[in-house]
Amino acid sequence: MQRTDRALILRRFAYGETSLVVHVLSPSFGRVHLLAKGAYRPSSRYYAVLDLFDTLELEWSHAPGRELDTLRAGDLVRRRRGITDDLARYRAALAALELAALAAQEGQPLRGLFAALELALDRLAAGAFPPSLVLGGFELEFLAELGLAPALDRCAACGRSAPPATSPRASSVFSPGAGGRLCRRCAEAARASGRRMFGVPTRTLELAAELARGGPTALVERISAQDLEKVRAFVVRFLEYHLESRPKSYRHAVGLARSAGYATP
Numbered sequence: 001m002q003r004t005d006r007a008l009i010l011r012r013f014a015y016g017e018t019s020l021v022v023h024v025l026s027p028s029f030g031r032v033h034l035l036a037k038g039a040y041r042p043s044s045r046y047y048a049v050l051d052l053f054d055t056l057e058l059e060w061s062h063a064p065g066r067e068l069d070t071l072r073a074g075d076l077v078r079r080r081r082g083i084t085d086d087l088a089r090y091r092a093a094l095a096a097l098e099l100a101a102l103a104a105q106e107g108q109p110l111r112g113l114f115a116a117l118e119l120a121l122d123r124l125a126a127g128a129f130p131p132s133l134v135l136g137g138f139e140l141e142f143l144a145e146l147g148l149a150p151a152l153d154r155c156a157a158c159g160r161s162a163p164p165a166t167s168p169r170a171s172s173v174f175s176p177g178a179g180g181r182l183c184r185r186c187a188e189a190a191r192a193s194g195r196r197m198f199g200v201p202t203r204t205l206e207l208a209a210e211l212a213r214g215g216p217t218a219l220v221e222r223i224s225a226q227d228l229e230k231v232r233a234f235v236v237r238f239l240e241y242h243l244e245s246r247p248k249s250y251r252h253a254v255g256l257a258r259s260a261g262y263a264t265p
């Protein structure tokens with residue numbers, strides 16, 4: 001059965017002397033594992049096409065029950081050279097791919113996630129936003145695509161909208177298990193039932209809510225480097241709660257979350 005679709009490479013491994021195994025994300029088929037025979041031969045139909053971060057158009061043969069499908073042809077749709085020019089962009093792009101790889105399942109269409117990943121890679125290649133702002137925005141979109149978007153500007157338990165920060169030091173109660181922020185009354189009930197909670201600066205939650213709604217454009221002009229670090233540390237901590245295995249690229253960010261010193265109320 002021949003299949004054709006757009007694709008982004010999630011991971012690649014050498015296979016034998018001249019071949020590659022690539023794991024790709026395709027909007028219609030989800031995760032696809034492909035054997036690219038002779039990928040390193042200049043005569044190959046996809047020589048120098050199978051690079052990370054680029055949008056590809058691939059054609060492959062699918063055989064139900066086989067571990068690897070066979071790549072037949074590949075074309076480059078969009079090259080994103082700007083990503084490898086800069087270490088911070090490169091790391092952010094790798095982290096976005098790793099996150100997508102954790103969610104992608106075979107045979108499960110992921111059109112929203114594919115579009116979000118392409119947009120994040122475009123933004124990283126263009127370099128108009130700080131890489132961590134792009135990655136933070138992607139992480140929030142990722143959570144939303146998986147139905148895990150945290151409640152940031154309302155109470156996760158009763159749904160009432162949360163009051164705005166009254167001072168820069170204001171702190172709010174956040175419970176990953178409850179799905180987000182908790183109002184004072186619901187936090188008391190949750191505490192009595194032994195739920196895990198921690199305090200997050202209300203300002204951080206407000207900025208994360210803006211990032212979730214409007215993407216990096218909403219914040220780029222006015223977020224400080226320090227606030228951006230806090231937003232990312234918070235989002236990573238929430239992601240960590242939901243992810244079964246911790247992606248390698250997140251180790252550094254997780255360290256940041258710890259050093260940001262979120263206290264358990």
Ligand SMILES: [Zn+2]
Binds near residue numbers: 157
């Ligand atoms: Zn409540």
